[in-house]
Structures are given as structure tokens and as C-alpha cells.
Amino acid sequence: MFTTRPTLQGTFGMVSSTHWLASQSAMAVLEDGGNAYDAAVAAGFVLHVVEPHLNGPAGEVPIILAPAGGEVRVLCGQGVAPAGATIAHYRGLGLDLVPGTGPLAAAVPGAFDAWMLLLRDHGTKSLADVLKYAIGYAEDGHAPVERVGETVETVRELFETEWSSSADVYLPDGRPPRPGELFRNPALAATWKRLVAEAAEAAEAAEEAGVRREADAGREPGARDGGDRVAEIEAARRIWREGFIAEALVRQAARPTMDTSGERHSGTLTAADLAGWAASYEAPATYDWRGWTLCKAGPWSQGPVLLQQLALLPPELPRYGSAEYVHLLIEGCKLAMADREAWYGDAAEVPLEELLSEEYNAGRRALVGEKASYELRPGSPGGRAPRLSGHARVVAAGTAGEDGFDVAPVFDLPGRTNSARFLFLDEPRARDLFPEWD
Known part of the structure; x- marks a missing residue:
């Protein structure tokens, strides 16, 4: 090749x-x-x-x-x-x-x-x-890469009006860093x-x-x-x-x-x-695959998604690089990402052992059909009902951004959590949009 x-x-x-x-x-x-x-x-x-x-x-x-x-x-x-x-x-x-x-x-x-x-x-x-x-x-x-200046330009007004110390560094002489010029x-x-x-x-x-x-x-x-x-x-x-x-x-x-x-x-x-x-x-999340033990950070990150993708693969794979091979990998990625949306986080116990089990993934593997799926399909490890954010539901419904709903609802989970988990939607409006949410 x-x-x-x-x-x-x-x-x-x-x-x-x-x-x-x-x-x-x-x-x-x-x-x-x-x-x-x-x-x-x-x-x-x-x-x-x-x-x-x-x-x-x-x-x-x-x-x-x-x-x-x-x-x-x-x-x-x-x-x-x-x-x-x-x-x-x-x-x-x-x-x-x-x-x-x-x-x-x-x-x-x-x-x-x-x-x-x-x-x-x-x-x-x-x-x-x-x-x-x-x-x-x-x-x-050093000579900055192009994306530095492009990114600074997108927040120019914020730097100039709110973050003046950042403007001093990233907007010298009133313009962002340029490739090839010493910054x-x-x-x-x-x-x-x-x-x-x-x-x-x-x-x-x-x-x-x-x-x-x-x-x-x-x-x-x-x-x-x-x-x-x-x-x-x-x-x-x-x-x-x-x-x-x-x-x-x-x-x-x-x-x-x-x-x-x-x-x-x-x-x-x-x-x-x-x-x-x-x-x-801490100990890594691990999965044994074809003689290798793969290690990732725990479900406070999205690292175990790769482990789930491997667990979803059948014993025999289509020819490398073929349309069938690419289709299998993409559909498996979708299923693993759906489980990430429903189950990963750091404020509650994540059923990672079940998410990586052969029994669970055999059932999930059967969901891969001949055509691409456009659905968000999280699983139910151990019979638990998946719990999706409002943002994920809206995106899955193809209505992201409509009426300001491109957000995620409150989940009053125990314990302390990463800032990303604090995205939430006003509860009455969330229930109007998603009556099944509780």
C-alpha cells in the first residue's frame, strides 16, 4: 500500500x-x-x-x-x-x-x-x-500554527472587553498571532x-x-x-x-x-x-482482545468507548478496508458512543464490567444491520433503563438548536462531578419536550 x-x-x-x-x-x-x-x-x-x-x-x-x-x-x-x-x-x-x-x-x-x-x-x-x-x-x-490565530480571532471581542490580560498576550498590536511570525x-x-x-x-x-x-x-x-x-x-x-x-x-x-x-x-x-x-x-479500564490487553482511563473519560468497540466486534472480521469492514466499525462506534451518552460519568457507579461483557455485546452486535443506523440506541446493561441527557435526545431527534433546546437536563446525581455534567435544561420545558424523562 x-x-x-x-x-x-x-x-x-x-x-x-x-x-x-x-x-x-x-x-x-x-x-x-x-x-x-x-x-x-x-x-x-x-x-x-x-x-x-x-x-x-x-x-x-x-x-x-x-x-x-x-x-x-x-x-x-x-x-x-x-x-x-x-x-x-x-x-x-x-x-x-x-x-x-x-x-x-x-x-x-x-x-x-x-x-x-x-x-x-x-x-x-x-x-x-x-x-x-x-x-x-x-x-x-515560536512560530505559531495557523489554528492559534484563527481561534483567537473567534474570541477577539471577549478578550478585548472581558479578558484584557489575555488580549495583552494574544492580541499584541491589536491582531492575533500569525503563522511564521515570532510569537x-x-x-x-x-x-x-x-x-x-x-x-x-x-x-x-x-x-x-x-x-x-x-x-x-x-x-x-x-x-x-x-x-x-x-x-x-x-x-x-x-x-x-x-x-x-x-x-x-x-x-x-x-x-x-x-x-x-x-x-x-x-x-x-x-x-x-x-x-x-x-x-x-487508579487502575485502568481493560479489555483483552486477540492476545492483547488494552488499557484506557476509566468512564470519567470516554476512554472505555474503544474497549466497547472491540467487544462489539465479531470473531471473524470482513476483509480489511472493504465496505463491509468500514460499515461494521462505524456502526459499532455508534453503539459504543450511545452507551457513553447513557452510562459514562463520575457522579454515579458506571456498570463498566457489564458494558464490556460478552453476553451484553452479543446482543448489541445483533443490532448492526446492512444499512447505516441514524438512531441513538443505548443499551440496558443488567436490565437498567438508559438515562439520556436532553441534549442527546434532541440531537437524536434531529432538532438540535430549535427553540433553544440544544442543552442537557438536570440529573440530580449524588456526589461531586465534572463541570461538563452541569449542563441542564429548565425542568418544565424539558418535560414538555420529553414527557418520558424523569
Whole structure:
């Protein structure tokens, strides 16, 4: 088969990412004696600089890691919703829908702490060593990809009227970054420089005081020791959660800001939310297929969708690349995605074992016909009735966006949850549109 993408092989190490500068930085770490975890952290922070329209340190990150000779683990970098982000709070503001922009939509930032935990437990490099690449590209500049400027242009008015500090960075001289022109983010570079300096000072002060490093009790089995390195990373985590960065995050969340509701609102993120959450390790969701064990993040992500797609495949597959082969994969994807809509989440128990069982998927597999399906068809694992959001029902009915119903209804689920689960529809209107919903 002809391809323009040659097979790549490495004798020393290999890196793959969505941006060449991140890959280049990670290879530099490997060539400097770092391990794969050091390289991954360095690449992650460079991506925050060169692909700011896609990710950032205050976002989230699911990480799957496989230490040599150890068990596969998932590092959850998905922050929860702030404690004050309740349905009652949003309704008290007169809102039927959580705004898609602004501080009311924010979850507790998860990415930074997850990257730090990975570096602490499995890396070998210092905080300064892995952040220097991101600092360099932020301070000295890089040539942005086209999508950065295009994305900034879509939010120009919001930046200019509401997010002036973002306008200072992303609209220098009144225009967005352009491909081929050097683009800098000095504010981010200064933030990381200050973080590194304060973390080093805090670690030195703790060492002089003879304070035992608090990281020792909570580290993964087989994690590396690093002396001052570990102390600096722990100090950086505290600074993010309780220091100058936390103060800035809370200050920004408290500032009334225009959002998609057409009004200005303050967010719900507090200092207690930041101080009370930390990234954590967990076992992966797994599925055995043709001699391989595939691992994904749990159903708080959409990772298990791939496992369900594999479970839906019959023992014998059509010829690779044939119309029948493509049809089978697409229809299986639809069924797995429908189950995602009905069952995945982090506020209630997800019946993942049943969703991946042979008995359940044999029944689901029978739904794949000769023609493409246009229906949203979630299953009923263990006899449970599927529960779909109003948004999913509207999209399935082909009426998304009509009469403002392109939203999801309230599900008063127990426990705390990701911000995405707080999309809701005014209950009387939801019941008018979907009488069967309860």
C-alpha cells in the first residue's frame, strides 16, 4: 500500500506529539539522560505554549503509564467541579444552562498537578530541567500554527472587553498571532520562572529546618527518590494549590465576567477547592482482545468507548478496508458512543464490567444491520433503563438548536462531578419536550 508516511524507527528513543517543538524538546530531555517520564512532562508543558488553543496547565489530562516491570496505571488529572457549583446555585442566578464560557464553567484545574505527580514519582529530572523548554519558547518566542490565530480571532471581542490580560498576550498590536511570525508569551514564562524560584527556596528552607518530605507517604510503589528534586516538586504543587498561582486563579474566578448567558457572573472556584484536590492514581479500564490487553482511563473519560468497540466486534472480521469492514466499525462506534451518552460519568457507579461483557455485546452486535443506523440506541446493561441527557435526545431527534433546546437536563446525581455534567435544561420545558424523562 502506498503511503507518504514512512515507517519510523529509533535506536535510542522516540517521541510522538501533536507539535514538532514538543517532540523536539522531549528528545532533548532523553538525549540529556532523562527518562520517558521526564520527556513526557517537558513535552506537555511545551504544548501549553505552542498549542494554547488546545490545552493548558489549568486544563485536564488523563495519563496512562506503564513502568518497566510494573503495572499499568492511570493518573487522573481531571479536576472536579468546585463545591459551590451546584444546581441550586445556578438556578439561584436565574440560569437554565451553565454558560459555556466564563468562570461559572470552570472545574478545579487538574493538568498541572498530574504532570507534577508523574515527574515526582517516575521522573529523574528537576523541575527547572523539564520546564526550561516551555520557558524558552514562551520567553523567546515560536512560530505559531495557523489554528492559534484563527481561534483567537473567534474570541477577539471577549478578550478585548472581558479578558484584557489575555488580549495583552494574544492580541499584541491589536491582531492575533500569525503563522511564521515570532510569537511570545512573557507572562507565562515569568509565571514558570517564579514558580521554579519559589519552589527551590521552599525546598531549601524545608531541608535546613530538617522537615521530612511529605511526599514519601503518598508515592507510588517503586517510585524514584530524588532528594531536593522531590522537595522542589512538592513545593511547586503547594504553590499551585495555595501560593501565588492559586491566589490569581481565585481572584480571576471572583471577577464578574460576561459569559454566553449575556450577563456577567462570578465563578464558584475557591481557595478551598484548589487546596482540597490532588491528582491521583487508579487502575485502568481493560479489555483483552486477540492476545492483547488494552488499557484506557476509566468512564470519567470516554476512554472505555474503544474497549466497547472491540467487544462489539465479531470473531471473524470482513476483509480489511472493504465496505463491509468500514460499515461494521462505524456502526459499532455508534453503539459504543450511545452507551457513553447513557452510562459514562463520575457522579454515579458506571456498570463498566457489564458494558464490556460478552453476553451484553452479543446482543448489541445483533443490532448492526446492512444499512447505516441514524438512531441513538443505548443499551440496558443488567436490565437498567438508559438515562439520556436532553441534549442527546434532541440531537437524536434531529432538532438540535430549535427553540433553544440544544442543552442537557438536570440529573440530580449524588456526589461531586465534572463541570461538563452541569449542563441542564429548565425542568418544565424539558418535560414538555420529553414527557418520558424523569
